[in-house]
Amino acid sequence: MVHKANARLDASFAALSDPTRRGVLLQLGRADASITDLATKFHMTLTGMKKHVGVLERAGLVTTEKVGRVRTCKLGPRRLEDERAWIESYRLLWDARFDALEQVVQGLKRKEEME
């Protein structure tokens, strides 16, 4: 099915396509953390972690704030319950429901035709 391309959602999906970045989001869901904390936790260089955080930041999933010498990361304003993503998951639920409804109704139709 072709749905309207949604650049914002695409950015989220791209950001979420990487297991480390999903891990970072899970981690930030528990508590804010500095880039150094995250790099340590994910056994990564500071530069590598900065890159991942940058991707999440551009997708609006994470915001960072520099206080003194420490850059703290937290879940972004869009967080994970981004409205478009939610509506898409809601659509997927109803799409699956309607597929099943179609099956049930086709069953009724066949039964009727046989009677």
Added chain:
Amino acid sequence: MNGDSGSAATPTKNPTTAERTSDRELVVTRTINAPARLVFEAWTKPELLQQWWTPKSFGIVFVSCEADVRTGGTYRFVFSHPSCNEPMAFFGRYVEVTPPSRLVWTNEEAGDAGSVTTVTFEERGGKTHIVMRDLYPSKDALDAAIASGATSGCGEQLDQLEQLLATRPSKA
């Protein structure tokens, strides 16, 4: 349960759309390849409703399904989901039951913040166009429903995203 006799009942899959049409309203549409009276029947007989309301791919399972589908009648659906410790109950009242064209019910599990759902079934050339409108009492109520991630009733947003990623067509 439909027997898996390999019968391809639907040659072409009709698209489902979902849209937030206003501060307070969500609208879902779909066309079903059958007359409205059959679609209405599948929507209003609990034993048929149970066969489609909880799609397997979403991991939701009916624990119980009670529905007294007439104006003023009540319903209560109880589901279980692997990510929920407790079963989830959805309940409310049928405000309008007009076969085979219109159904209106309340969603009372969220208290005052619950939506009122209106489904219309419009038959065109042997097919039925379904429009389902969920009207929330306020913008805040709809925002809150979205923020809670309550598509399946339990607020596991990450699960939901994982699911989205898993079900996204690879050649999108």
